[in-house]
Amino acid sequence: DVKVTQSSRYLVKRTGEKVFLECVQDMDHENMFWYRQDPGLGLRLIYFSYDVKMKEKGDIPEGYSVSREKKERFSLILESASTNQTSMYLCASSWELYSNQPQHFGDGTRLSIL
Amino acid sequence: GESVGLHLPTLSVQEGDNSIINCAYSNSASDYFIWYKQESGKGPQFIIDIRSNMDKRQGQRVTVLLNKTVKHLSLQIAATQPGDSAVYFCAEGDNYGQNFVFGPGTRLSVLP
Numbered sequence: 001d002v003k004v005t006q007s008s009r010y011l012v013k014r015t016g017e018k019v020f021l022e023c024v025q026d027m028d029h030e031n032m033f034w035y036r037q038d039p040g041l042g043l044r045l046i047y048f049s050y051d052v053k054m055k056e057k058g059d060i061p062e063g064y065s066v067s068r069e070k071k072e073r074f075s076l077i078l079e080s081a082s083t084n085q086t087s088m089y090l091c092a093s094s095w096e097l098y099s100n101q102p103q104h105f106g107d108g109t110r111l112s113i114l
Numbered sequence: 115g116e117s118v119g120l121h122l123p124t125l126s127v128q129e130g131d132n133s134i135i136n137c138a139y140s141n142s143a144s145d146y147f148i149w150y151k152q153e154s155g156k157g158p159q160f161i162i163d164i165r166s167n168m169d170k171r172q173g174q175r176v177t178v179l180l181n182k183t184v185k186h187l188s189l190q191i192a193a194t195q196p197g198d199s200a201v202y203f204c205a206e207g208d209n210y211g212q213n214f215v216f217g218p219g220t221r222l223s224v225l226p
Contacts, residue, residue, distance in 0.1 A: 042203070043216040090157055100146045100165060100207070103214065105157035
């Protein structure tokens with residue numbers, strides 16, 4: 001089975017801090033994704049990457065950046081955390097582009113910004 | 115997560131009955147569709163998918179129906195069990211494999 005592992009289940013940080021969320025997948029997937037999930041809004045795509053060192057903006061990239069130095073690892077960075085970034089963050093991975101394959105998700109990181 | 119389903123529509127079914135969860139999608143050009151199940155405190159779990167050149171696909175106890183004419187997707191769960199209680203949501207995707215739009219979800223509650 002595909003395993004997508006997010007490093008923290010719960011995280012509490014303060015406004016203005018730089019926050020790193022880590023995600024690792026073990027299936028040699030090309031694509032990796034970061035979403036946030038908020039009540040009533042569903043999943044919204046922040047950033048995705050289709051290869052090492054490649055990144056593409058999703059629907060809500062403002063206030064975030066990403067890093068993909070190795071194929072299996074995709075990091076989400078909150079440059080200067082704000083309270084409106086309190087949310088559930090979900091990482092996902094999938095096979096290469098044009099393959100019509102489902103995304104596989106980790107169990108999420110619930111981030112609270114105080 | 116615990117707060118994901120605060121504003122979601124809820125479907126309550128008796129244990130052993132069949133469940134039908136519906137989803138309307140927006141883009142007539144979407145050609146790949148997925149159903150996910152999300153239990154409290156966990157990430158979405160892939161259930162079943164269907165491509166636009168099909169109108170029905172069956173898995174173990176689940177069936178997905180696709181009606182492209184009215185842009186409607188449904189998930190049927192046979193003999194619903196307590197372990198099926200979760201939030202279910204659909205996703206529609208394009209041919210590129212990375213641009214998915216996720217529905218808001220429906221909470222399925224299985225009554226004993």
